[in-house]
Amino acid sequence: MADTGPQTASSRLLKILCVLIALWLVLPLFIIVPISFSGEDSFSFPPRTWTLARYASLADPAWTSAVLNSLAVAALVAVLSAVLGTLAAFAIARSRSGVMALVRALILSPQVVPIVVFGLGLYLVFLRWNMVGTLWGFVIAHTVLAVPFVVIPVSAALQTFDRSLERASASLGAGPMATFRQVTLPIIRPAVLSGAFLAFLSSFDEVVLALFLKSPSYYTLPVQLYRRMTDTIDPTVAAVATLELCLVIAGVVIALILQSRRPSPDQS
Numbered sequence: 627m628a629d630t631g632p633q634t635a636s637s638r639l640l641k642i643l644c645v646l647i648a649l650w651l652v653l654p655l656f657i658i659v660p661i662s663f664s665g666e667d668s669f670s671f672p673p674r675t676w677t678l679a680r681y682a683s684l685a686d687p688a689w690t691s692a693v694l695n696s697l698a699v700a701a702l703v704a705v706l707s708a709v710l711g712t713l714a715a716f717a718i719a720r721s722r723s724g725v726m727a728l729v730r731a732l733i734l735s736p737q738v739v740p741i742v743v744f745g746l747g748l749y750l751v752f753l754r755w756n757m758v759g760t761l762w763g764f765v766i767a768h769t770v771l772a773v774p775f776v777v778i779p780v781s782a783a784l785q786t787f788d789r790s791l792e793r794a795s796a797s798l799g800a801g802p803m804a805t806f807r808q809v810t811l812p813i814i815r816p817a818v819l820s821g822a823f824l825a826f827l828s829s830f831d832e833v834v835l836a837l838f839l840k841s842p843s844y845y846t847l848p849v850q851l852y853r854r855m856t857d858t859i860d861p862t863v864a865a866v867a868t869l870e871l872c873l874v875i876a877g878v879v880i881a882l883i884l885q886s887r888r889p890s891p892d893q894s
């Protein structure tokens with residue numbers, strides 16, 4: 627009983643510290659969102675006038691082109707990452723070869739290597755292949771970064787997967803593909819979908835690789851944001867940032883919901 631007081635005090639101090647850190651991280655949002663409704667041609671805060679003109683100006687072709695490019699790239703990256711990441715997770719989880727540890731490290735290495743080094747290397751390679759400033763150049767580069775977002779949750783799902791279900795399916799005459807479609811995939815689907823959502827978000831918001839791979843005729847939304855922030859004072863970027871924030875929050879919430887619906891070992 628004598629230790630209860632110090633433990634309670636340290637627990638309260640830890641909670642206060644966590645709240646302060648959370649407020650520090652969220653504080654910029656309370657500035658960006660109001661500025662997106664500002665009627666002034668500056669980043670003054672708090673706004674003295676309010677308007678929706680910043681959102682209406684997003685109809686400009688420069689913004690719409692950037693948004694459509696980002697959506698196209700992110701959608702393709704999500705699909706490719708889901709397929710490749712699921713296949714890689716199966717190879718890692720089901721193989722008993724020691725080589726798979728090296729394969730896993732290589733797959734996850736883009737998350738460890740400094741992004742500037744990775745981007746410069748891709749730029750030099752894609753420049754020789756004439757893929758700089760192209761849709762598939764962006765898709766391939768972003769997919770390399772996004773695959774780990776699928777490999778990690780799918781590998782975790784396969785670790786708790788009851789393989790007796792697959793053996794039962796095989797004993798009833800189902801082939802490997804039928805077993806995968808009807809037994810394995812429905813159980814690991816939440817992990818695959820949550821990884822695909824995270825891959826979509828990571829591609830949609832990626833700026834460093836996009837700056838290396840952009841061209842005057844093909845660029846993504848983060849590049850357009852960077853241009854407007856460095857070349858002009860345009861509060862429209864606050865409106866774009868607010869919309870991106872809503873998209874990211876929605877995507878993360880959906881991914882968490884899908885991940886939480888993954889069946890437990892007892893349910894599978």
